[in-house]
Amino acid sequence: MPEERQIAEAAAWIRNASRAAALTGAGVSAESGVPTFRGAGGLWEGHRIEEVATPEAFDRDPVLVWEFYDARRTGLVRCRPNRAHEALAELERRISDFTLITQNVDDLHRAAGSRKLIELHGNLWRMRCTAGCGEWEDRRAPLPRPLPPACRCGAPARPAIVWFGEWLDPADLAAAEAAAARAEVFLVIGTSGIVEPAASLARTAAAAGARVVEINPEPTPLSAVAALSLRGPAGEIVPRLVGTA
């Protein structure tokens, strides 16, 4: 665990900031029981995330891809936000310019009360028509068989998730980049820091002069741009930084 002195230093940066942002990844939800992608147990029935989270995989086998997402939706039903999600929601109430940028699709930040939230990779509870009718929310879990679920027009639906090789919503990405560029403090919590363009938000923040604080039990490529790397679980460290512990 990091020294008390390091926590106190980062906590003071946060307390004195009028503009801040955070980038979260799967690790922030690990203590809620949501599996991470690349750590131990980060496989789904032997498939790597890169094999099921692509448009090519969906074109090849939409039922397999929907089984993957249906299993994750069903697993999520019993997961609740943890103390890291709650502390980040509290930070939004305290800092007038605070943006929470998440790569997670699990909806737990919203469940904890965060509202200024950018979901870069989409949301597990949303679906989109493959024929272009639009997007909607569907919270049924498990989904009725047969898969794939259909739009009201009859065309198959797909998860409203950003897969590898797909573009992030340009407005979301622009808002995230702007928040990173103006932040005085930028927290990087529970991400392996290898998926782009999300990872580069931390580099943008550092290049624009933000103090980047990483919270992760393991070193990552983003440790190199962090002013402080706090090694430990988000559910313990983030509440201490925010003062909600």
Ligand code: BJW
């Ligand atoms: C704890 C903890 C605890 C554990 N407390 N911490 C530039 C260079 C190279 C490649 C590219 C590039 N630009 C784009 C690419 C291609 C690609 C990419 O990044 N590939 C890399 C793998 C190399 N990016 C894309 O394709 C993106 N699109 C794009 O760029 O479009 C433009 C374009 C189009 C065509 C060609 C090229 C460019 C889209 C990326 C979409 C990512 N989608 C996914 C899956 C969908 C969501 C889903 O199904 O859930 O999003 S991938 C998966 O990874 C998911 C995650 O959001 C994302 C990040 O993972 P994350 O959050 O970091 O999780 P883990 O598991 O990897 O790490 C967990 C961390 O937590 C670890 O560090 C642990 O130590 C830590 N931890 N317990 C704190 N208690």
Ligand code: ZN
């Ligand atoms: Zn449709």
